[in-house]
Amino acid sequence: MYTIGQVSEMFHLPISTLRYYDKEGFFPQLVRNGNIRYFSDTELEALHVIECLKSSGLEIKEIKQFFHWVMEGPASYPDRKQLFETRRAAVLAEMARLEKTLAMLEFKCWYYDRAIQDGNEDSINSMLPHNLPKDIQALYDKAHK
Amino acid sequence: MYTIGQVSEMFHLPISTLRYYDKEGFFPQLVRNGNIRYFSDTELEALHVIECLKSSGLEIKEIKQFFHWVMEGPASYPDRKQLFETRRAAVLAEMARLEKTLAMLEFKCWYYDRAIQDGNEDSINSMLPHNLPKDIQALYDKAHK
DNA sequence: ATAAAACCTAAACTTAACTTCAGGTCAAGC
DNA sequence: GCTTGACCTGAAGTTAAGTTTAGGTTTTAT
Numbered sequence: 001m002y003t004i005g006q007v008s009e010m011f012h013l014p015i016s017t018l019r020y021y022d023k024e025g026f027f028p029q030l031v032r033n034g035n036i037r038y039f040s041d042t043e044l045e046a047l048h049v050i051e052c053l054k055s056s057g058l059e060i061k062e063i064k065q066f067f068h069w070v071m072e073g074p075a076s077y078p079d080r081k082q083l084f085e086t087r088r089a090a091v092l093a094e095m096a097r098l099e100k101t102l103a104m105l106e107f108k109c110w111y112y113d114r115a116i117q118d119g120n121e122d123s124i125n126s127m128l129p130h131n132l133p134k135d136i137q138a139l140y141d142k143a144h145k
Numbered sequence: 146m147y148t149i150g151q152v153s154e155m156f157h158l159p160i161s162t163l164r165y166y167d168k169e170g171f172f173p174q175l176v177r178n179g180n181i182r183y184f185s186d187t188e189l190e191a192l193h194v195i196e197c198l199k200s201s202g203l204e205i206k207e208i209k210q211f212f213h214w215v216m217e218g219p220a221s222y223p224d225r226k227q228l229f230e231t232r233r234a235a236v237l238a239e240m241a242r243l244e245k246t247l248a249m250l251e252f253k254c255w256y257y258d259r260a261i262q263d264g265n266e267d268s269i270n271s272m273l274p275h276n277l278p279k280d281i282q283a284l285y286d287k288a289h290k
Numbered sequence: 291a292t293a294a295a296a297c298c299t300a301a302a303c304t305t306a307a308c309t310t311c312a313g314g315t316c317a318a319g320c
Numbered sequence: 321g322c323t324t325g326a327c328c329t330g331a332a333g334t335t336a337a338g339t340t341t342a343g344g345t346t347t348t349a350t
Binding site for chain 2: 049074077078092095105109113120
């Protein structure tokens with residue numbers, strides 16, 4: 001059993017956040033002595049799941065739904081599995097998006113490396129296939145011609 | 146030259162967002178006829194950079210700094226390069242974080258797959274090295290013994 | 291000529307996920 | 321016996337990144 005201050009240190013989360021999660025109903029099993037909260041394995045495991053789902057981009061109100069399902073017992077296993085499948089797909093999509101962003105950032109690093117060497121951007125731009133923005137314009141023009 | 150409505154369609158961004166970016170000073174070169182905005186290559190390229198930096202997790206006010214540097218000319222090339230390097234590192238870190246999240250999500254998919262087959266979680270939990278939350282507790286306990 | 295469509299501004303509003311505040315209880319150490 | 325530290329509550333405040341509203345002008349189509 002751990003107090004809120006101990007859990008706060010363990011998870012590097014502010015105490016106020018833990019209280020907020022509690023108020024949102026994320027620790028349905030939480031035990032109190034007087035009105036002091038005591039966190040057990042169940043709550044620590046819940047925190048892992050919260051962190052995981054949050055990190056997958058899920059909103060808090062939908063995480064709430066998960067804990068609602070947990071309270072419903074085995075009947076909700078398929079719903080819970082579906083949720084994790086959906087989050088898995090979302091994370092894969094986000095990673096694909098970040099790959100593209102990374103490519104652009106690396107291009108920009110290279111670009112400014114050259115610009116620093118040359119003292120200007122003109123020599124780079126003239127040797128570049130200068131149609132990066134034109135791609136998108138071409139698509140637009142085509143659709144509206 | 147494109148109107149705000151055309152750019153909105155091209156980038157799938159609401160018109161209100163484009164006006165907001167303009168108000169924030171992201172289109173220092175933007176030309177107006179009367180008070181109607183006309184977007185040229187310069188602004189489309191700026192939008193690409195905004196999208197890229199935003200997608201890298203940068204806040205709008207720091208993107209503003211970038212455009213400030215652009216207006217300062219070649220003297221700020223090193224600053225700009227540094228910004229892109231920093232964003233690159235941030236994106237790599239975020240991707241590493243998502244890898245971990247993905248692993249957890251895949252574990253949970255497997256877990257509920259088994260739970261659905263078994264009709265309960267008990268048989269899974271008993272065969273599991275049930276020390277996932279204990280890892281973190283052990284660290285805490287060690288530091289505070 | 292008139293109505294609809296596309297543009298404009300300034301200012302108020304929205305939303306999520308917390309965080310801060312004001313005020314209070316309670317056990318432990320000096 | 322008192323003060324410090326760790327806990328509590330409910331309510332109000334914060335922040336970012338837009339979005340919506342209200343009211344107005346200009347251009348385009350019928």
